[in-house]
Amino acid sequence: MSDGLARNFLAGAWVEGDGGARIAVEDPGTEEHFADCALAGEATLAKALEAARVSFERGDLADMQPSARSRMMVRVASEIRAIADEGATILCRESGKTLDAARDEFEEAAQYFEYYGGVADKIEGKSIPLGPDYVDYTTYEPFGVSAQVVPWNFPVSIAARSLAPSMAAGNSTVIKSPELDPIGLSLLGSALERADVPSGVVSILNGIGSELGARLVRSTEVDQIVFTGSVQTGQAILHAAADSVTPSLMELGGKSAAILFDDADLDMFLASLKSGIFYNAGQVCSAMARVLVDRSIYEDAVERSAILSNGLSVDHGLINPDHTPVISDLQLSRIENVTSTARQEGARIAAGGARLDRKGHFMAPTILADVDPASHAAQQEIFGPVSCFTPFETEAEAIAIANGTEFGLVSGVFTKDLARAHRVARKLRAGQVFVNEWFAGGISTPFGGVGKSGFGREKGLEALYNYVRTKNVAISLKG
Numbered sequence: 001m002s003d004g005l006a007r008n009f010l011a012g013a014w015v016e017g018d019g020g021a022r023i024a025v026e027d028p029g030t031e032e033h034f035a036d037c038a039l040a041g042e043a044t045l046a047k048a049l050e051a052a053r054v055s056f057e058r059g060d061l062a063d064m065q066p067s068a069r070s071r072m073m074v075r076v077a078s079e080i081r082a083i084a085d086e087g088a089t090i091l092c093r094e095s096g097k098t099l100d101a102a103r104d105e106f107e108e109a110a111q112y113f114e115y116y117g118g119v120a121d122k123i124e125g126k127s128i129p130l131g132p133d134y135v136d137y138t139t140y141e142p143f144g145v146s147a148q149v150v151p152w153n154f155p156v157s158i159a160a161r162s163l164a165p166s167m168a169a170g171n172s173t174v175i176k177s178p179e180l181d182p183i184g185l186s187l188l189g190s191a192l193e194r195a196d197v198p199s200g201v202v203s204i205l206n207g208i209g210s211e212l213g214a215r216l217v218r219s220t221e222v223d224q225i226v227f228t229g230s231v232q233t234g235q236a237i238l239h240a241a242a243d244s245v246t247p248s249l250m251e252l253g254g255k256s257a258a259i260l261f262d263d264a265d266l267d268m269f270l271a272s273l274k275s276g277i278f279y280n281a282g283q284v285c286s287a288m289a290r291v292l293v294d295r296s297i298y299e300d301a302v303e304r305s306a307i308l309s310n311g312l313s314v315d316h317g318l319i320n321p322d323h324t325p326v327i328s329d330l331q332l333s334r335i336e337n338v339t340s341t342a343r344q345e346g347a348r349i350a351a352g353g354a355r356l357d358r359k360g361h362f363m364a365p366t367i368l369a370d371v372d373p374a375s376h377a378a379q380q381e382i383f384g385p386v387s388c389f390t391p392f393e394t395e396a397e398a399i400a401i402a403n404g405t406e407f408g409l410v411s412g413v414f415t416k417d418l419a420r421a422h423r424v425a426r427k428l429r430a431g432q433v434f435v436n437e438w439f440a441g442g443i444s445t446p447f448g449g450v451g452k453s454g455f456g457r458e459k460g461l462e463a464l465y466n467y468v469r470t471k472n473v474a475i476s477l478k479g
Protein backbone atom coordinates (compact mmCIF):
# COMPACT_ATOMS: atom_id res chain seq x y z
CA MET A 1 0.00 0.00 0.00
CA SER A 2 3.12 2.23 0.10
CA ASP A 3 2.27 3.43 -3.45
CA GLY A 4 -1.39 4.19 -2.60
CA LEU A 5 -2.64 1.00 -4.29
CA ALA A 6 -4.06 -1.86 -2.19
CA ARG A 7 -3.56 -5.25 -3.80
CA ASN A 8 -5.12 -8.69 -3.57
CA PHE A 9 -3.51 -11.28 -1.31
CA LEU A 10 -3.55 -14.27 -3.65
CA ALA A 11 -2.23 -17.41 -1.97
CA GLY A 12 0.80 -15.65 -0.49
CA ALA A 13 1.45 -13.23 -3.38
CA TRP A 14 0.37 -9.60 -3.70
CA VAL A 15 -1.26 -9.14 -7.11
CA GLU A 16 -3.14 -6.41 -8.91
CA GLY A 17 -5.83 -8.66 -10.32
CA ASP A 18 -7.30 -8.84 -13.79
CA GLY A 19 -7.16 -6.17 -16.48
CA GLY A 20 -6.05 -3.33 -14.21
CA ALA A 21 -9.56 -2.79 -12.78
CA ARG A 22 -9.57 -0.57 -9.68
CA ILE A 23 -11.92 1.15 -7.30
CA ALA A 24 -11.31 4.43 -5.52
CA VAL A 25 -11.63 4.31 -1.73
CA GLU A 26 -12.91 7.48 -0.05
CA ASP A 27 -12.26 8.92 3.40
CA PRO A 28 -15.85 9.33 4.74
CA GLY A 29 -14.67 11.97 7.22
CA THR A 30 -13.37 14.32 4.51
CA GLU A 31 -15.08 13.02 1.32
CA GLU A 32 -11.59 13.00 -0.23
CA HIS A 33 -9.98 10.24 -2.24
CA PHE A 34 -7.91 8.09 0.13
CA ALA A 35 -6.45 5.23 -1.93
CA ASP A 36 -7.06 2.92 -4.87
CA CYS A 37 -7.76 -0.74 -4.64
CA ALA A 38 -6.93 -3.31 -7.33
CA LEU A 39 -9.89 -5.57 -8.10
CA ALA A 40 -9.68 -9.31 -8.58
CA GLY A 41 -11.58 -10.67 -11.57
CA GLU A 42 -12.58 -14.12 -12.76
CA ALA A 43 -9.02 -15.32 -13.46
CA THR A 44 -7.67 -14.24 -10.05
CA LEU A 45 -10.63 -15.85 -8.31
CA ALA A 46 -10.01 -19.11 -10.19
CA LYS A 47 -6.35 -19.05 -9.08
CA ALA A 48 -7.32 -18.42 -5.46
CA LEU A 49 -9.83 -21.27 -5.47
CA GLU A 50 -7.35 -23.63 -7.12
CA ALA A 51 -4.63 -22.73 -4.62
CA ALA A 52 -7.12 -23.29 -1.78
CA ARG A 53 -8.13 -26.68 -3.19
CA VAL A 54 -4.53 -27.83 -3.76
CA SER A 55 -3.54 -26.69 -0.28
CA PHE A 56 -6.51 -28.49 1.25
CA GLU A 57 -5.92 -31.73 -0.67
CA ARG A 58 -2.23 -31.60 0.29
CA GLY A 59 -3.35 -31.35 3.92
CA ASP A 60 -1.40 -28.13 4.60
CA LEU A 61 -3.60 -27.39 7.60
CA ALA A 62 -5.74 -30.46 8.15
CA ASP A 63 -2.76 -32.84 8.34
CA MET A 64 -0.55 -30.48 10.30
CA GLN A 65 0.01 -31.66 13.87
CA PRO A 66 -2.91 -30.01 15.73
CA SER A 67 -0.53 -28.54 18.31
CA ALA A 68 1.57 -27.03 15.49
CA ARG A 69 -1.58 -25.54 13.93
CA SER A 70 -2.41 -24.12 17.30
CA ARG A 71 1.04 -22.50 17.69
CA MET A 72 0.88 -21.12 14.14
CA MET A 73 -2.43 -19.42 14.89
CA VAL A 74 -1.05 -17.85 18.04
CA ARG A 75 1.83 -16.51 15.88
CA VAL A 76 -0.79 -14.98 13.54
CA ALA A 77 -2.25 -13.21 16.59
CA SER A 78 1.08 -11.60 17.48
CA GLU A 79 1.71 -10.61 13.84
CA ILE A 80 -1.72 -8.94 13.76
CA ARG A 81 -0.71 -6.95 16.84
CA ALA A 82 2.56 -6.01 15.09
CA ILE A 83 0.65 -4.41 12.17
CA ALA A 84 -2.14 -2.94 14.31
CA ASP A 85 -0.85 0.67 14.37
CA GLU A 86 -0.41 0.89 10.61
CA GLY A 87 -3.62 -1.06 9.99
CA ALA A 88 -5.72 0.99 12.40
CA THR A 89 -4.71 4.27 10.76
CA ILE A 90 -5.72 2.92 7.36
CA LEU A 91 -8.96 1.41 8.64
CA CYS A 92 -9.85 4.65 10.42
CA ARG A 93 -9.33 6.64 7.20
CA GLU A 94 -11.20 4.27 4.87
CA SER A 95 -14.17 3.43 7.13
CA GLY A 96 -14.62 6.68 9.06
CA LYS A 97 -14.50 4.94 12.46
CA THR A 98 -12.41 6.28 15.34
CA LEU A 99 -8.74 5.38 15.54
CA ASP A 100 -9.41 3.66 18.88
CA ALA A 101 -12.23 1.60 17.36
CA ALA A 102 -9.97 0.65 14.45
CA ARG A 103 -7.27 -0.43 16.93
CA ASP A 104 -9.90 -2.46 18.80
CA GLU A 105 -10.71 -4.28 15.55
CA PHE A 106 -7.11 -5.41 15.12
CA GLU A 107 -6.90 -6.37 18.80
CA GLU A 108 -10.13 -8.35 18.53
CA ALA A 109 -8.83 -10.03 15.37
CA ALA A 110 -5.69 -11.07 17.28
CA GLN A 111 -7.86 -12.42 20.10
CA TYR A 112 -9.88 -14.57 17.68
CA PHE A 113 -6.65 -16.20 16.50
CA GLU A 114 -5.52 -16.81 20.09
CA TYR A 115 -8.91 -18.17 21.12
CA TYR A 116 -9.35 -20.56 18.17
CA GLY A 117 -5.62 -21.34 18.16
CA GLY A 118 -6.16 -22.54 21.71
CA VAL A 119 -8.81 -25.04 20.63
CA ALA A 120 -7.27 -26.18 17.33
CA ASP A 121 -5.89 -29.27 19.10
CA LYS A 122 -9.07 -29.97 21.08
CA ILE A 123 -11.60 -30.77 18.34
CA GLU A 124 -12.40 -34.15 19.78
CA GLY A 125 -14.81 -36.76 18.42
CA LYS A 126 -17.00 -39.18 20.36
CA SER A 127 -17.12 -42.90 20.92
CA ILE A 128 -20.61 -44.40 20.67
CA PRO A 129 -21.43 -47.65 22.53
CA LEU A 130 -22.99 -50.28 20.22
CA GLY A 131 -22.27 -53.39 22.31
CA PRO A 132 -19.33 -55.81 22.21
CA ASP A 133 -19.48 -56.49 18.46
CA TYR A 134 -18.83 -52.95 17.28
CA VAL A 135 -16.52 -50.02 17.66
CA ASP A 136 -18.13 -46.76 16.62
CA TYR A 137 -16.69 -43.27 16.69
CA THR A 138 -17.21 -39.83 15.20
CA THR A 139 -14.60 -37.39 13.94
CA TYR A 140 -14.95 -33.74 12.96
CA GLU A 141 -13.59 -33.01 9.49
CA PRO A 142 -13.04 -29.66 7.79
CA PHE A 143 -15.33 -28.89 4.86
CA GLY A 144 -12.54 -28.09 2.41
CA VAL A 145 -12.69 -24.65 0.80
CA SER A 146 -14.61 -22.03 2.81
CA ALA A 147 -15.84 -18.95 0.90
CA GLN A 148 -16.28 -15.96 3.21
CA VAL A 149 -17.95 -12.67 2.27
CA VAL A 150 -17.36 -9.78 4.67
CA PRO A 151 -19.30 -6.49 5.29
CA TRP A 152 -17.79 -3.02 5.62
CA ASN A 153 -18.81 -2.11 9.17
CA PHE A 154 -16.15 -4.24 10.96
CA PRO A 155 -14.14 -5.68 8.07
CA VAL A 156 -11.07 -6.75 10.04
CA SER A 157 -12.66 -8.24 13.13
CA ILE A 158 -15.53 -9.93 11.26
CA ALA A 159 -13.09 -11.47 8.77
CA ALA A 160 -10.99 -12.79 11.68
CA ARG A 161 -14.12 -14.00 13.47
CA SER A 162 -14.78 -16.44 10.59
CA LEU A 163 -11.23 -17.07 9.35
CA ALA A 164 -9.81 -18.14 12.71
CA PRO A 165 -12.28 -21.00 13.41
CA SER A 166 -12.11 -21.97 9.74
CA MET A 167 -8.32 -22.37 9.99
CA ALA A 168 -8.48 -24.04 13.40
CA ALA A 169 -10.73 -26.68 11.83
CA GLY A 170 -8.31 -27.19 8.92
CA ASN A 171 -10.16 -25.51 6.04
CA SER A 172 -8.65 -23.40 3.27
CA THR A 173 -10.38 -20.01 2.97
CA VAL A 174 -11.06 -17.47 0.23
CA ILE A 175 -12.27 -14.11 1.57
CA LYS A 176 -14.06 -11.40 -0.44
CA SER A 177 -13.39 -8.03 1.17
CA PRO A 178 -16.03 -5.24 1.24
CA GLU A 179 -15.63 -2.74 -1.60
CA LEU A 180 -16.10 0.37 0.55
CA ASP A 181 -13.18 -0.31 2.94
CA PRO A 182 -11.08 -3.25 1.76
CA ILE A 183 -7.56 -2.12 2.66
CA GLY A 184 -7.27 -2.72 6.42
CA LEU A 185 -8.59 -6.24 5.89
CA SER A 186 -6.10 -6.98 3.11
CA LEU A 187 -3.31 -6.26 5.62
CA LEU A 188 -4.28 -9.45 7.45
CA GLY A 189 -2.52 -11.13 4.52
CA SER A 190 0.82 -9.78 5.68
CA ALA A 191 0.22 -11.10 9.23
CA LEU A 192 -0.52 -14.55 7.77
CA GLU A 193 2.62 -14.33 5.64
CA ARG A 194 4.81 -13.34 8.57
CA ALA A 195 3.39 -16.16 10.67
CA ASP A 196 4.39 -18.67 7.95
CA VAL A 197 0.84 -19.82 7.21
CA PRO A 198 1.20 -22.10 4.14
CA SER A 199 0.56 -19.97 1.06
CA GLY A 200 -2.57 -21.56 -0.44
CA VAL A 201 -4.46 -21.66 2.84
CA VAL A 202 -5.88 -18.12 2.64
CA SER A 203 -6.56 -15.60 -0.14
CA ILE A 204 -8.12 -12.18 0.42
CA LEU A 205 -9.60 -10.75 -2.77
CA ASN A 206 -11.06 -7.33 -3.47
CA GLY A 207 -14.13 -7.04 -5.64
CA ILE A 208 -17.64 -5.77 -6.15
CA GLY A 209 -20.30 -7.86 -4.37
CA SER A 210 -22.59 -8.45 -7.32
CA GLU A 211 -19.59 -9.46 -9.47
CA LEU A 212 -16.74 -11.14 -7.57
CA GLY A 213 -18.89 -11.95 -4.53
CA ALA A 214 -21.61 -13.57 -6.65
CA ARG A 215 -18.99 -15.54 -8.61
CA LEU A 216 -17.34 -16.78 -5.43
CA VAL A 217 -20.53 -18.09 -3.83
CA ARG A 218 -21.65 -19.70 -7.10
CA SER A 219 -18.34 -21.51 -7.65
CA THR A 220 -18.51 -25.31 -7.66
CA GLU A 221 -15.07 -25.23 -6.00
CA VAL A 222 -16.59 -23.93 -2.77
CA ASP A 223 -17.53 -26.41 0.00
CA GLN A 224 -18.96 -23.93 2.51
CA ILE A 225 -20.26 -20.34 2.43
CA VAL A 226 -19.94 -17.95 5.36
CA PHE A 227 -21.78 -14.68 4.84
CA THR A 228 -22.07 -11.62 7.06
CA GLY A 229 -24.10 -8.75 5.64
CA SER A 230 -27.60 -7.64 4.71
CA VAL A 231 -30.69 -9.83 4.54
CA GLN A 232 -31.14 -9.04 0.86
CA THR A 233 -27.64 -10.22 -0.08
CA GLY A 234 -27.96 -13.21 2.26
CA GLN A 235 -31.12 -14.26 0.43
CA ALA A 236 -29.37 -13.97 -2.96
CA ILE A 237 -26.49 -16.10 -1.66
CA LEU A 238 -28.88 -18.69 -0.22
CA HIS A 239 -30.47 -19.06 -3.67
CA ALA A 240 -27.00 -19.78 -5.09
CA ALA A 241 -26.26 -22.16 -2.20
CA ALA A 242 -29.55 -23.99 -2.81
CA ASP A 243 -28.56 -24.69 -6.43
CA SER A 244 -25.29 -26.33 -5.40
CA VAL A 245 -26.51 -27.59 -1.98
CA THR A 246 -23.61 -25.82 -0.26
CA PRO A 247 -23.75 -25.54 3.55
CA SER A 248 -24.02 -21.91 4.60
CA LEU A 249 -23.70 -19.75 7.68
CA MET A 250 -25.73 -16.51 7.63
CA GLU A 251 -25.04 -13.56 9.94
CA LEU A 252 -27.53 -10.92 8.81
CA GLY A 253 -29.13 -7.70 9.99
CA GLY A 254 -31.01 -6.72 13.12
CA LYS A 255 -33.47 -4.29 14.70
CA SER A 256 -32.64 -5.01 18.29
CA ALA A 257 -34.63 -3.64 21.22
CA ALA A 258 -33.63 -2.72 24.76
CA ILE A 259 -36.43 -2.93 27.35
CA LEU A 260 -36.04 -0.30 30.06
CA PHE A 261 -38.09 -1.15 33.15
CA ASP A 262 -39.09 1.43 35.78
CA ASP A 263 -36.57 0.12 38.36
CA ALA A 264 -33.57 0.29 35.98
CA ASP A 265 -30.45 2.29 36.77
CA LEU A 266 -30.84 5.10 34.24
CA ASP A 267 -27.16 6.09 34.30
CA MET A 268 -26.22 2.52 33.49
CA PHE A 269 -28.74 2.51 30.65
CA LEU A 270 -27.41 5.82 29.24
CA ALA A 271 -23.84 4.47 29.19
CA SER A 272 -25.17 1.50 27.23
CA LEU A 273 -27.17 3.74 24.87
CA LYS A 274 -24.02 5.73 24.09
CA SER A 275 -22.13 2.68 22.84
CA GLY A 276 -25.25 0.75 21.81
CA ILE A 277 -26.40 3.17 19.12
CA PHE A 278 -23.57 5.66 18.60
CA TYR A 279 -20.49 3.37 18.49
CA ASN A 280 -19.34 3.16 14.85
CA ALA A 281 -22.07 5.73 14.06
CA GLY A 282 -24.70 3.06 14.70
CA GLN A 283 -23.45 0.91 11.84
CA VAL A 284 -23.53 -2.21 13.99
CA CYS A 285 -25.75 -5.22 13.27
CA SER A 286 -26.50 -5.59 16.99
CA ALA A 287 -27.04 -1.85 17.62
CA MET A 288 -29.61 -0.67 20.18
CA ALA A 289 -31.93 0.35 17.36
CA ARG A 290 -35.07 0.43 19.52
CA VAL A 291 -35.67 1.34 23.16
CA LEU A 292 -38.94 0.31 24.84
CA VAL A 293 -39.51 2.26 28.04
CA ASP A 294 -41.96 1.81 30.93
CA ARG A 295 -44.50 4.63 30.54
CA SER A 296 -43.81 5.95 34.10
CA ILE A 297 -40.19 6.86 33.26
CA TYR A 298 -40.61 7.38 29.50
CA GLU A 299 -40.40 11.19 29.29
CA ASP A 300 -37.41 11.32 31.63
CA ALA A 301 -35.60 8.59 29.65
CA VAL A 302 -36.25 10.34 26.32
CA GLU A 303 -35.11 13.70 27.66
CA ARG A 304 -31.90 12.35 29.20
CA SER A 305 -31.15 10.33 26.06
CA ALA A 306 -31.60 13.46 23.94
CA ILE A 307 -29.26 15.44 26.21
CA LEU A 308 -26.65 12.68 25.88
CA SER A 309 -27.01 12.62 22.07
CA ASN A 310 -26.79 16.39 21.71
CA GLY A 311 -23.67 16.47 23.89
CA LEU A 312 -21.58 14.01 21.85
CA SER A 313 -18.39 15.37 20.31
CA VAL A 314 -18.29 15.03 16.53
CA ASP A 315 -15.14 14.93 14.42
CA HIS A 316 -12.97 12.94 12.04
CA GLY A 317 -12.21 9.47 13.42
CA LEU A 318 -8.49 10.26 13.75
CA ILE A 319 -9.36 12.69 16.59
CA ASN A 320 -11.21 9.92 18.50
CA PRO A 321 -14.47 11.83 19.00
CA ASP A 322 -17.68 10.31 20.42
CA HIS A 323 -19.36 10.38 17.04
CA THR A 324 -18.03 9.75 13.51
CA PRO A 325 -19.35 9.84 9.94
CA VAL A 326 -21.23 7.00 8.28
CA ILE A 327 -19.51 5.12 5.49
CA SER A 328 -20.89 6.87 2.39
CA ASP A 329 -23.21 9.54 1.08
CA LEU A 330 -25.60 6.82 -0.09
CA GLN A 331 -25.78 5.41 3.45
CA LEU A 332 -26.34 8.91 4.85
CA SER A 333 -29.20 9.57 2.42
CA ARG A 334 -30.84 6.26 3.34
CA ILE A 335 -30.68 7.14 7.04
CA GLU A 336 -32.07 10.62 6.45
CA ASN A 337 -34.93 9.19 4.38
CA VAL A 338 -36.00 6.78 7.13
CA THR A 339 -35.85 9.61 9.65
CA SER A 340 -38.05 11.90 7.59
CA THR A 341 -40.50 9.06 6.91
CA ALA A 342 -40.62 8.44 10.67
CA ARG A 343 -41.58 12.06 11.20
CA GLN A 344 -44.40 11.69 8.66
CA GLU A 345 -45.51 8.54 10.49
CA GLY A 346 -45.93 10.54 13.72
CA ALA A 347 -42.55 10.14 15.44
CA ARG A 348 -41.09 13.08 17.39
CA ILE A 349 -37.49 14.09 16.80
CA ALA A 350 -36.07 14.37 20.33
CA ALA A 351 -32.49 14.85 19.09
CA GLY A 352 -30.76 15.15 15.71
CA GLY A 353 -32.87 14.07 12.76
CA ALA A 354 -30.76 15.29 9.83
CA ARG A 355 -27.26 15.34 8.36
CA LEU A 356 -24.77 17.74 9.90
CA ASP A 357 -23.71 20.78 7.92
CA ARG A 358 -20.01 19.97 7.59
CA LYS A 359 -17.64 18.11 5.29
CA GLY A 360 -17.92 14.33 5.62
CA HIS A 361 -20.92 11.99 5.79
CA PHE A 362 -22.09 12.99 9.25
CA MET A 363 -25.60 12.18 10.49
CA ALA A 364 -26.55 13.91 13.72
CA PRO A 365 -26.94 11.49 16.65
CA THR A 366 -30.68 10.95 16.56
CA ILE A 367 -33.36 9.98 19.07
CA LEU A 368 -36.82 9.37 17.62
CA ALA A 369 -39.55 9.37 20.28
CA ASP A 370 -43.14 8.05 20.20
CA VAL A 371 -42.29 5.64 17.39
CA ASP A 372 -45.21 3.41 16.43
CA PRO A 373 -43.96 -0.22 16.69
CA ALA A 374 -45.64 -1.03 13.38
CA SER A 375 -44.07 1.89 11.51
CA HIS A 376 -41.32 1.69 8.90
CA ALA A 377 -38.75 3.24 11.27
CA ALA A 378 -39.46 0.60 13.94
CA GLN A 379 -39.46 -2.34 11.53
CA GLN A 380 -36.58 -1.64 9.11
CA GLU A 381 -32.88 -1.77 9.89
CA ILE A 382 -31.62 1.84 9.63
CA PHE A 383 -27.92 1.03 10.17
CA GLY A 384 -27.03 4.47 11.43
CA PRO A 385 -26.98 6.57 14.63
CA VAL A 386 -30.76 6.54 15.10
CA SER A 387 -32.61 4.91 18.01
CA CYS A 388 -36.41 4.59 18.12
CA PHE A 389 -38.09 5.07 21.53
CA THR A 390 -41.56 3.66 22.30
CA PRO A 391 -43.43 3.56 25.65
CA PHE A 392 -45.03 0.39 27.05
CA GLU A 393 -47.53 -0.33 29.83
CA THR A 394 -46.85 -3.97 30.80
CA GLU A 395 -44.03 -6.52 30.71
CA ALA A 396 -46.01 -8.66 28.27
CA GLU A 397 -46.50 -5.69 25.93
CA ALA A 398 -42.78 -4.87 26.05
CA ILE A 399 -41.86 -8.45 25.10
CA ALA A 400 -44.43 -8.48 22.29
CA ILE A 401 -43.05 -5.23 20.82
CA ALA A 402 -39.43 -6.39 21.21
CA ASN A 403 -40.28 -9.63 19.38
CA GLY A 404 -42.44 -7.88 16.79
CA THR A 405 -40.02 -7.53 13.87
CA GLU A 406 -38.79 -10.06 11.34
CA PHE A 407 -35.31 -9.88 12.93
CA GLY A 408 -33.93 -11.51 16.07
CA LEU A 409 -30.25 -10.79 16.55
CA VAL A 410 -29.87 -9.44 20.10
CA SER A 411 -32.15 -7.94 22.72
CA GLY A 412 -31.66 -6.24 26.07
CA VAL A 413 -33.26 -5.91 29.49
CA PHE A 414 -32.52 -3.13 31.99
CA THR A 415 -33.88 -3.87 35.48
CA LYS A 416 -32.65 -4.44 39.04
CA ASP A 417 -35.13 -7.32 39.42
CA LEU A 418 -33.14 -10.49 38.69
CA ALA A 419 -36.22 -12.69 38.44
CA ARG A 420 -37.74 -10.35 35.88
CA ALA A 421 -34.46 -10.24 33.92
CA HIS A 422 -34.39 -14.06 33.62
CA ARG A 423 -38.10 -14.29 32.88
CA VAL A 424 -37.95 -11.71 30.10
CA ALA A 425 -34.64 -13.03 28.67
CA ARG A 426 -36.29 -16.42 28.26
CA LYS A 427 -39.16 -14.92 26.25
CA LEU A 428 -37.10 -12.71 23.95
CA ARG A 429 -36.73 -13.94 20.39
CA ALA A 430 -33.02 -13.27 19.86
CA GLY A 431 -29.72 -15.09 19.59
CA GLN A 432 -28.27 -13.14 22.53
CA VAL A 433 -29.80 -11.14 25.39
CA PHE A 434 -27.88 -8.42 27.23
CA VAL A 435 -28.90 -7.67 30.82
CA ASN A 436 -27.99 -4.22 32.20
CA GLU A 437 -25.12 -3.75 29.74
CA TRP A 438 -25.44 -3.57 25.97
CA PHE A 439 -22.63 -5.46 24.16
CA ALA A 440 -21.84 -7.50 27.30
CA GLY A 441 -20.11 -10.73 26.30
CA GLY A 442 -17.20 -11.02 23.91
CA ILE A 443 -15.36 -13.26 21.50
CA SER A 444 -16.08 -16.37 23.60
CA THR A 445 -19.88 -15.91 23.73
CA PRO A 446 -21.94 -17.40 20.87
CA PHE A 447 -23.51 -14.81 18.58
CA GLY A 448 -26.03 -15.14 15.77
CA GLY A 449 -29.58 -14.66 14.70
CA VAL A 450 -33.14 -15.87 14.78
CA GLY A 451 -35.57 -15.22 11.91
CA LYS A 452 -34.20 -12.94 9.21
CA SER A 453 -31.13 -12.18 11.33
CA GLY A 454 -29.77 -15.48 10.03
CA PHE A 455 -28.68 -18.86 11.30
CA GLY A 456 -25.59 -20.57 12.63
CA ARG A 457 -23.43 -19.08 15.36
CA GLU A 458 -20.15 -17.17 15.32
CA LYS A 459 -17.84 -16.61 18.32
CA GLY A 460 -17.15 -19.00 21.16
CA LEU A 461 -16.58 -22.75 21.05
CA GLU A 462 -19.94 -23.23 19.44
CA ALA A 463 -18.83 -21.44 16.27
CA LEU A 464 -16.08 -23.98 15.71
CA TYR A 465 -18.70 -26.61 14.92
CA ASN A 466 -19.96 -24.50 12.01
CA TYR A 467 -16.61 -25.06 10.32
CA VAL A 468 -16.53 -28.87 10.54
CA ARG A 469 -18.77 -31.73 9.55
CA THR A 470 -19.27 -34.92 11.47
CA LYS A 471 -18.15 -38.30 10.14
CA ASN A 472 -19.20 -41.50 11.83
CA VAL A 473 -17.08 -44.64 11.52
CA ALA A 474 -18.95 -47.86 12.39
CA ILE A 475 -16.74 -50.97 12.67
CA SER A 476 -17.98 -54.51 13.01
CA LEU A 477 -15.82 -56.81 15.11
CA LYS A 478 -17.81 -59.94 14.16
CA GLY A 479 -15.94 -62.82 12.58
Ligand code: NAD
Pocket residue numbers: 149150151152153154158176177178179207208209210211212213214215217228229230231232233234236237251252253254284285286381383409448449453454
Ligand atom coordinates in the same frame (compact mmCIF):
# COMPACT_ATOMS: atom_id res chain seq x y z
P1 NAD B 1 -24.15 -6.12 2.00
O1 NAD B 1 -25.04 -7.30 2.05
O2 NAD B 1 -24.46 -5.03 1.07
O3 NAD B 1 -22.66 -6.56 1.65
C1 NAD B 1 -21.96 -7.52 2.42
C2 NAD B 1 -20.92 -8.16 1.55
O4 NAD B 1 -21.58 -8.91 0.53
C3 NAD B 1 -19.99 -7.18 0.84
O5 NAD B 1 -18.68 -7.71 0.79
C4 NAD B 1 -20.59 -7.14 -0.58
O6 NAD B 1 -19.64 -6.82 -1.55
C5 NAD B 1 -21.04 -8.58 -0.73
N1 NAD B 1 -22.08 -8.80 -1.74
C6 NAD B 1 -23.02 -7.93 -2.19
N2 NAD B 1 -23.82 -8.54 -3.10
C7 NAD B 1 -23.38 -9.81 -3.22
C8 NAD B 1 -23.81 -10.94 -3.97
N3 NAD B 1 -24.84 -10.86 -4.81
N4 NAD B 1 -23.14 -12.10 -3.85
C9 NAD B 1 -22.10 -12.21 -2.98
N5 NAD B 1 -21.64 -11.17 -2.25
C10 NAD B 1 -22.28 -9.99 -2.36
O7 NAD B 1 -24.03 -5.61 3.50
P2 NAD B 1 -23.21 -4.36 4.03
O8 NAD B 1 -23.95 -3.14 3.64
O9 NAD B 1 -21.78 -4.49 3.65
O10 NAD B 1 -23.27 -4.57 5.60
C11 NAD B 1 -24.31 -4.12 6.37
C12 NAD B 1 -25.25 -5.26 6.71
O11 NAD B 1 -24.53 -6.32 7.32
C13 NAD B 1 -26.30 -4.84 7.72
O12 NAD B 1 -27.53 -5.40 7.36
C14 NAD B 1 -25.79 -5.46 9.02
O13 NAD B 1 -26.77 -5.68 9.98
C15 NAD B 1 -25.18 -6.73 8.51
N6 NAD B 1 -24.18 -7.25 9.47
C16 NAD B 1 -24.46 -8.38 10.18
C17 NAD B 1 -23.55 -8.85 11.12
C18 NAD B 1 -23.82 -10.09 11.94
O14 NAD B 1 -22.88 -10.65 12.50
N7 NAD B 1 -25.05 -10.55 12.03
C19 NAD B 1 -22.35 -8.17 11.33
C20 NAD B 1 -22.10 -7.02 10.58
C21 NAD B 1 -23.02 -6.57 9.64
